[in-house]
Amino acid sequence: MDDTRQILHLTDCHLLADREGKLHGWSVAAAFECVLAHALDRYPETDAIVLGGDLVDDESDAGYHWLNDVLATTARPVLAIAGNHDDPQAMARRLDSAVVHDQLCLGGWRLIGLCSHRPGHEDGLIGSAALHDLEARLAADRSPTLVCVHHPPFAVGSAWIDAMGLNDGPALRAVLARHAHVRGVLAGHVHQASQHRLEHSLGWTTPATMRQFLPGSPDFAEDPTRPPGYRWLALEADGRITTTVHRCPMVQGPERRGTD
Numbered sequence: 120m121d122d123t124r125q126i127l128h129l130t131d132c133h134l135l136a137d138r139e140g141k142l143h144g145w146s147v148a149a150a151f152e153c154v155l156a157h158a159l160d161r162y163p164e165t166d167a168i169v170l171g172g173d174l175v176d177d178e179s180d181a182g183y184h185w186l187n188d189v190l191a192t193t194a195r196p197v198l199a200i201a202g203n204h205d206d207p208q209a210m211a212r213r214l215d216s217a218v219v220h221d222q223l224c225l226g227g228w229r230l231i232g233l234c235s236h237r238p239g240h241e242d243g244l245i246g247s248a249a250l251h252d253l254e255a256r257l258a259a260d261r262s263p264t265l266v267c268v269h270h271p272p273f274a275v276g277s278a279w280i281d282a283m284g285l286n287d288g289p290a291l292r293a294v295l296a297r298h299a300h301v302r303g304v305l306a307g308h309v310h311q312a313s314q315h316r317l318e319h320s321l322g323w324t325t326p327a328t329m330r331q332f333l334p335g336s337p338d339f340a341e342d343p344t345r346p347p348g349y350r351w352l353a354l355e356a357d358g359r360i361t362t363t364v365h366r367c368p369m370v371q372g373p374e375r376r377g378t379d
């Protein structure tokens with residue numbers, strides 16, 4: 120039982136250079152800090168944190184610098200991956216409190232972070248070289264593995280955001296299907312919680328730490344009813360994963376104009 124490792128997945132923070140700055144009415148820095156504090160308070164035994172991309176919306180060094188300072192205060196290993204709203208080079212330069220696009224070993228588990236950032240595009244691409252590298256790494260080590268990527272390699276049922284998904288998602292799925300020790304795929308990007316059965320594993324998405332998107336909507340729509348949140352995962356020694364999504368209604372969202 121003590122061999123279980125607990126991780127937190129926080130994603131789509133959309134931070135800005137200006138810590139007081141707002142995006143779509145959200146005080147994004149305060150929202151991120153509130154979600155992180157809530158998560159660590161609820162799960163003080165957390166072993167590691169995964170940041171699922173779209174970390175700094177304006178791709179500013181100042182935004183990553185501030186995020187790095189916050190991560191350092193958690194005193195936990197952090198795996199960070201880039202989203203479409205990120206600068207992977209700035210992340211690697213500035214986030215020295217995190218492992219960026221590499222792997223993290225936790226007990227008997229391995230977490231692998233993939234970069235799906237495609238410069239100038241909303242959709243994602245891992246690329247054949249990175250997929251080849253992934254295949255080699257999975258073949259070389261059969262530890263239970265959790266793959267972390269910003270763009271989910273599966274559709275969530277919202278046509279508008281599924282259209283800006285992972286271009287080589289089928290190729291990634293084919294790699295994962297050849298390695299049954301990959302137990303899960305953890306993704307962000309869609310600002311909503313979901314769970315999917317893949318070939319030999321499960322796939323999850325996690326709510327953003329700021330605004331939410333409406334599940335099942337064919338066109339862009341915010342979801343004003345669901346607060347920001349995060350995902351907790353327990354990685355069991357026998358390779359099973361238990362996971363729960365938590366919402367943080369105390370996070371201050373934009374003021375809504377009354378329509379009644």
Ligand SMILES: [Fe+2]
Binds near residue numbers: 172
């Ligand atoms: Fe994204």
